[in-house]
Amino acid sequence: MVKRSVRGSVSFYAGQAAEFQVASDYERRGYSIAHRRWRGAGGEIDLIARNAEGLVFIEVKKSTSFEVAAARINRRQTERICASAAQFLENEPGGQLTNVRFDAALVDGSGAVQIIENAFGHT
DSSP, X not given: OXXXXXXXXXXXXXXXXXXXXXXXXXXHTTOEEEXXXXXXXXXXXXEEEEETTEEEEEEEEEOSSHHHHHHTOOHHHHHHHHHHHHHHHTXXXXXXXXXXXXXXXXXXXXXXXEEETTTTSOO
């Protein structure tokens, strides 16, 4: 039982560290982080970034390699994220017409970050 809780804590903090790293990467590229771990009816969105062009909904995945991290994003998860994003947009001035993008931010075992823009195929 102790091993499971320790492993869960390690995973939680590793995920938080990965999200912080990714948020810093977006901020260096001129985005502001509007929300971290925003929760909508469909589920949680790890990061929501904003710039003059619109919003970016970001799913952060950390694993031993970029390939393994990418494989952890499944169709059901992307559908939940899209549903939560639609809910988030209800409070934006442009509503559903707001310019948005869905990115996957992958973090490998060494801490390197790889951003896949438009990872869900939405524009």
